[in-house]
Amino acid sequence: MFEGRKLLIATQHGKEKIIAPVLEKEFGVTCIVNQEFDTDSLGTFSGEMERKNDVITTLRKKCLSALQYYQCDLVIASEGSFGAHPSVFFIPANEEHLMLLDLENNLEIVANVLSTSTNFNGTYINSEEELIEFSSTAQFPSHGLILKSNETNFSKCYKGITNKEELKLKFNEILNSFGKVFVETDMRACYNPTRMKVIEQTTYQLVEKIKNKCPLCKTPGFEIKEVTRGLPCNLCNSPTQSVLSVNYHCKKCLHKETKLFPNTKQYEDPMYCDYCNP
Known part of the structure; x- marks a missing residue:
């Protein structure tokens, strides 16, 4: 059903590095990466753009919006969420969803993984000692950080920081202007190897779902x-x-x-x- 077809990966944050090799090997597709549609317009982890819809609706919008720019009818999109684990409330969790949308065959297949493997965190700090402690716990510099003047106010906001000198420089700039700094983990996939691994797990789960075919009509996604x-x-x-x-x-x-x-x-x-x- 998929062999020889183009598969658009609707991402701007490097997820194709994980998704493309798996799907090309398993299904014989040729992956292309979205370069046109701004996926952040549907929501950002740092809060500038609130996600207005539920995960599945957002995934569907991401898939269809990205397809408008390409001559392609097969697309995949990823959406992640972070917060307290639904049953173990004091542990942070990462839930990843992947949607494969096939317009040619009117097919939509979704996989999801809930994982406690995440460095998700954020807090107010007002000293370099606190900054160093937070960055160490957050696995910096292999994992990026975000510095903001306020958790919900973006008058000053620096993303994707992976350099110690830049981290201290931006921290002191915000601290001198606002008296405190909100530091948080950058949960965009390209700045978060731990999240990338969860997306990889979700990709393999999607593969298993696709391979599970209806015993009557042989359609993938018998779930x-x-x-x-x-x-x-x-x-x-x-x-x-x-x-x-x-x-x-x-x-x-x-x-x-x-x-x-x-x-x-x-x-x-x-x-x-x-x-x-x-």
Whole structure:
């Protein structure tokens, strides 16, 4: 379905270095990189441009907007978000989404990965000692930093800093003018190798989704849409929160299929049972 076709990667932040080699090898596409559409117009991590839509809507807009500049009908786009982990609130997390949009075959496939592997952080500081401490924790200079006069005010904002001399120079410039500095990790992929690795993981997950074809119509992206919990406890046989079955759906022919025991076990350990281990 994809072999020999052009695949547009809608990015301005170097993600093609991770995405292109994987997809060219797996599917025989020829990747080209967006040079025209400003992907930052849909939102920036540093806050100048707020992301107004949910992740999937933003991805779809990014794909379609980038395609307007190219004679191409196959595109992929990435979108990341950062914040507290949804279940372990004191740990920062990075969630990455990748969307493959194929206009020729009316196909949309999305993969996502939630990872605690991130240096995401930001705080106010007012001394070089605090700056050095923050930069060390943030894995600077291999990971870029952003300096701002205020977390939400951009009268002074320097991005993509990866040089110690520049970091101190810009820090003292803002400090002398405003009395404090907001320092944060630059989460753009080209300045954040840790995030790049999560995007790479998401790319491989997308590959697996594409390879999983509908058993009836052979359309790629036969994916899990519903999860049923209730795997019985091995001791008391009560239902637990572990997954009992998953339902696969095909977007094209709407075929559905249920798979029992997707994690290859028919009973759960009592330690995960609300009755045996309340």
